[in-house]
């Protein structure tokens with residue numbers, strides 16, 4: 201057994217753990233990083249990267265559906281699934297060096313490729329290493345949750361961990377769960393030619409503003425995705441190569457493949473949290489506002505910490521932990537400025553309070569600005585006008601924004617900055633955006649705050665007339 205003493209021990213080399221490791225080692229701390237699986241974690245290997253690469257391939261397959269309107273006729277696509285899979289793997293491989301063991305060792309991090317577990321409050325064992333650290337960061341991520349549906353454990357199902365290795369394109373894909381994973385994959389596989397049915401127990405994209413989610417869901421349905429909402433799966437079974445799902449409503453769905461996209465559970469099993477006095481629940485490791493667990497020397501970040509689950513959130517957590525663990529500075533997590541985006545086409549992006557949340561908080565004093573994408577010249581030229589921006593404003597400052605439309609995930613950054621920097625709506629309205637860009641949507645929706653104040657205001661009109669009379 202090798203004994204190692206270090207300033208910082210990080211468990212998990214995914215989005216969160218790698219960000220802490222890179223920052224801490226470059227600021228002079230001694231860092232040990234333990235990873236039991238692939239460097240890069242879920243995002244690189246089984247999550248964001250493969251899903252976005254697949255969505256990009258699916259957009260190519262969909263091109264003939266829309267190109268005719270531009271006067272360009274494309275032939276019906278022939279989807280060569282093994283090559284689509286190879287494309288996804290190539291994209292992972294192109295990004296992988298940034299997250300690689302070699303890169304981190306080059307930075308000076310000691311990387312150990314083993315499963316880690318606590319043996320005492322300050323010591324962790326990983327393979328033949330026993331590591332004592334001044335501070336420990338748990339960045340162990342999450343895994344797909346499989347709902348307790350009778351028969352489900354006995355049917356061959358896919359998850360985000362196995363989807364990318366599929367031998368053939370599914371003829372009929374059933375998806376259990378209508379969250380971001382379910383809806384992104386539903387559209388991608390439909391565009392490749394699979395018949396796709398999504399079964400959602402509550403509301404699809406249920407975390408999102410219903411009006412905005414409806415724009416996405418209507419579009420997906422128009423592309424041929426079947427989305428069943430408020431439908432509970434009561435049993436699953438296999439008949440030959442087909443999978444049947446029984447629904448509470450009495451319906452039976454049959455598919456060639458089943459993807460489970462029903463939420464996540466934290467990776468805490470086998471970590472020995474109890475030995476270290478670290479409390480956790482079904483949703484994640486308990487942390488305070490500074491991301492400290494019930495063991496003051498141990499932090500938990502990213503998906504393992506049980507809040508929002510995004511790569512950029514794990515990266516933000518990393519910054520908080522570095523501040524606190526390396527410099528002993530006070531650091532608290534805020535979430536009001538953390539954006540999210542679902543990469544369906546159209547995309548759906550959000551930051552801050554939703555309309556409902558903002559109305560609850562500010563009541564009559566809330567103003568909701570709206571601007572439809574159909575008035576944006578670039579969207580018109582690109583024939584992608586399905587979309588809407590909604591901005592919630594209180595006392596002249598934005599408190600939330602939701603955008604549906606092409607590039608919504610990129611457009612939301614303006615509002616993420618506005619919320620984190622407490623920018624006034626007048627500053628966004630005063631920005632000069634290049635014409636013609638989708639980004640003008642942000643300026644226009646902000647400008648609409650002033651429309652009634654300037655253009656429907658008798659005093660302004662009277663002042664204008666007076667000044668005009670007086671001017672030489």
Ligand SMILES: Cc1cc2nc3c(=O)[nH]c(=O)nc-3n(C[C@H](O)[C@H](O)[C@H](O)COP(=O)(O)OP(=O)(O)OC[C@H]3O[C@@H](n4cnc5c(N)ncnc54)[C@H](O)[C@@H]3O)c2cc1C
Nearest residue numbers: 212214215216236237241242247316341502503509510511
């Ligand atoms: C299909 C899909 C698509 C997604 N798309 C997006 C997206 O577009 N944008 C976005 O922001 N987010 C997306 N996410 C979410 C994103 O992937 C996660 O929020 C992010 O990866 C969390 O980072 P993390 O560091 O907390 O965990 P992870 O990246 O999962 O890393 C945790 C690591 O810890 C390791 N580990 C666990 N236990 C141990 C142990 N005991 N010992 C040693 N190592 C251990 C694991 O092997 C893993 O490598 C997506 C997720 C999925 C599933």
Ligand SMILES: NC(=O)c1ccc[n+]([C@@H]2O[C@H](COP(=O)([O-])OP(=O)(O)OC[C@H]3O[C@@H](n4cnc5c(N)ncnc54)[C@H](O)[C@@H]3O)[C@@H](O)[C@H]2O)c1
Nearest residue numbers: 347377378379380381382400401461462463509541542543
């Ligand atoms: N674009 C992105 O940023 C992106 C993309 C994919 C995933 N993610 C992250 O990954 C996480 C997991 O995504 P997800 O879509 O698996 O989870 P989710 O929790 O967002 O959605 C799961 C859905 O499954 C439904 N469900 C659960 N059990 C069910 C059952 N028995 N029958 C029918 N429906 C059921 C839930 O009602 C919910 O709507 C998300 O929280 C998200 O943060 C992000």
